[in-house]
Amino acid sequence: MAKERDECEGLFHDSKFHVINGYPTNMHGHFHQSIEVFDTSARKWSESNSVFSETTNTPQLCIEGTDKKLYTCHANDVVMLEDDTWRSIARLPTEVANMAYLVSFFGHLLLIGTPKYGEPGNAYKMDLNKRVWTKFHVPVEYSGHIESGCCLII
DSSP, rough: OSOOOBEEEEETTTTTTEOOOOGGGGGOOOOOOEEEEEETTTTEEEEEEHHHHOOSSSOOOOEEOOTSSSEEEEEEEEEEEEETEEEEEEEEEEEEEEEEEEEEETTTEEEEEEESSTOOOEEEEEEEOOOOOEEEOOGGGSOOOOOOOOOOOO
16 A cells, blocks of 8 residues: 555455555544555555545445445435445434444344444344344443454355
């Protein structure tokens, strides 16, 4: 990569590895909207003018769904990239103002967030066909801060 990045987001999409946003170490917390892409077949990095950076500037929120479409949270909505345009597909649950984590699995999105920073987390699952949120009970002992996560399907 040409740019040093802390707290960036990594995402495989369209057979390429995208490194999204982040910031230089000496600029702690001052996110820069930029994207570098590693083309795995050409084995080469390049800068991108992709639409990702217009929508998200924090890590862990831009994901590829099991349907190969891109999803992220923006304002109070979940949005999907379609024909180079982000469009709203669902409102976020009202109890989620501070999003901590978003992951895709088997045609669903799993969202974990809190009403306010520092409060216990709430977990929701959305079927991407029905676009309806279902709330999960999260025991207090499992509702702490989320640094990162993944979904590995074997």
